[in-house]
Amino acid sequence: MKKLTMLTLMLGIYAFASLSAVAGTPTVSESSSFEQKTGEDLYNSICQGCHMEGGKGASEGAGFYPALAENAKVAAPGYPIYVLVNGLGGMPSFKHYLTDEQIVEVVNYVRTHFGNDYQKKATLDDVKAMTNR
């Protein structure tokens, strides 16, 4: 990805469209609410900001961002849903940013990627039980 980035830099900004094909690349919403629908797109465009590409987290700063990769805390859907809806410590709540459908998608994406393999899906009802909407 670094190499490709350098290449587009050299080619000038008109070549920029080529970046969107790269895995992990966020998309931009132009309607002032998150337009992403798939779990992958939601993860890449929101969660990745802190939890990083591949859910590897960050530990090189004054604090840290927990890795979501190989994280047993996402085994039961309830925990990641709870954290997204209520926030946790420095992490803001995403209840007002995301629809219940988006929360289901991104929670299930994290639970089945980055070395996590929890096949029992979170459902819309699981989310609604916590968002109460």
Add this chain to the structure above:
Amino acid sequence: MEPTQGFSRRELLSWIGKTAGAVAMYQAMTTLGFAAESNFDSKNYELSGAPAGASVLVLGGGLAGMTAAYELRKAGYKVKILEYNQKAGGRCWTLRGGDKYTELGGATQECKFDKGLYLNPGPWRIPYHHHAVLHYCKQFDVKLEVFTQINHNAYFHSTKAFGGKPKRYREVKADFQGHVAELLAKCVNQKGLDQAMTKEDTERLLLVMREWGALNDDDKYVKSVESSLMRGFDIDPAGGLMPEQQFSQPMGRAELLNSTLWKHLNEGHSYDYQATLFQPIGGMDMIAKAFEKEVGSLIRYSSKVTKIDQDDNGVTVNYVDSLNPGETMTETADWCVCTIPLSILGQIPSTFSSKLTSAIRAVPYDSSVKVGLQFKRRFWEEDDHIYGGVTFTDMPIELISYPSTDYHSSGKGVLLGAYLWDENSYEFTSMSPEMRVKKALEYGAKIHPQYMDEYDNGISVAWHRVPWVNGCYGLWTPETRKAHYKNLCEIDGRIVLAGEHASYIPAWMEGAILSSLDAIKRLHQHALQSKKQTA
């Protein structure tokens, strides 16, 4: 309070302070309602008379931490600061050519701005009523210049209005006022307000509307000398046999209303952004550097705090070198002023009361991103005649801010090319630094087509990826304030918290400094009382 028998309140307090000591003075201040005043009191903030040999450990060398260190040392305390970074200032930060910045995730950017050009990734404006910041700027000889917020020639832009063509602030303002005035004048002329007002008042209102709205003799807002004197001319008045002046055509009322461009009209008029705003000449970190000049000798840099412990005898803080994390080092003191952002502090094992622990964990940190763009020439001045100020857009970049310095100079210049919040800020945080710059260029070029040819280099800062904050600022709600704010600010054993997160002016430097002054005043008081009890 009225002066009593020749004593003003301030004189009375000063007299109590001198004769009965600080404890009595504080009690008197509280009784008289003086200490409850939230704002900076330049005559009554200094502390004196620290208990002999008393020490304070300050965690964090930002503005809150350095304010605490500066004032506590003056009062006689033995002070030391532990700072995570290799420099002081925290979020009071400026990026210049040659600076290298590595964000969380490992991406490193090298700032390639020309000499004298910069980006303030964090605070960038100082309102005239931020008295504490201004006080220290004067005391430490930080030179200020005017920051231009409102520029009548800057743009309001919507991708969905006027074919995506930006409108000038003066056009939107004049037309909005003109149309509103015309409607109100019509109301008056049709006797629509006769029941609500006297005849004399409606006549006066009509006069006001004619002037405020630049109406013509028929009380209409139309293409006219009146409206052009507000919104500008198609051809400006000139000299000799040059082309004659041409009035300009106002935007239609419905189209303007539907455009939502008027949404930006009030932004520069709110209390925080009213004239006069300042910025330090050369970059915001001139303030940090000025503080650092005073207290730099007290700072141990590259110190990552790993544990905060306290008991009846004192405070013990463990830390490692943030560049070479190896053996754990320890610092002890009688008292501690902790200015570590709550996003970080909540992750450090600490012996705080459960009330304070809950408060620390109750405050999430907001997202924000800034992008600085250097261009080969100052086309916004040369082509568009925009000198400072802010252009607003409904695109994700939210705004473009033009430099409020070196106006009308030749050569390169740096724009704030994006200042993102909310959804788009999270999206930009998730991008590589290069992609943030590219996106800022793509969007900005829709307002300034010169972007494509004139772009030189850029840099971006996403606050959730800043290694010493993990976010932009503490995001309180009325509910969390009610449940936790007091607990967060109260002295907890031997420790008191300070920073913008412990203020009602979140994200502003003034909040950090006022919070610190208030925290150390209470801590000093507490230290004196403890001393008295043990004596």
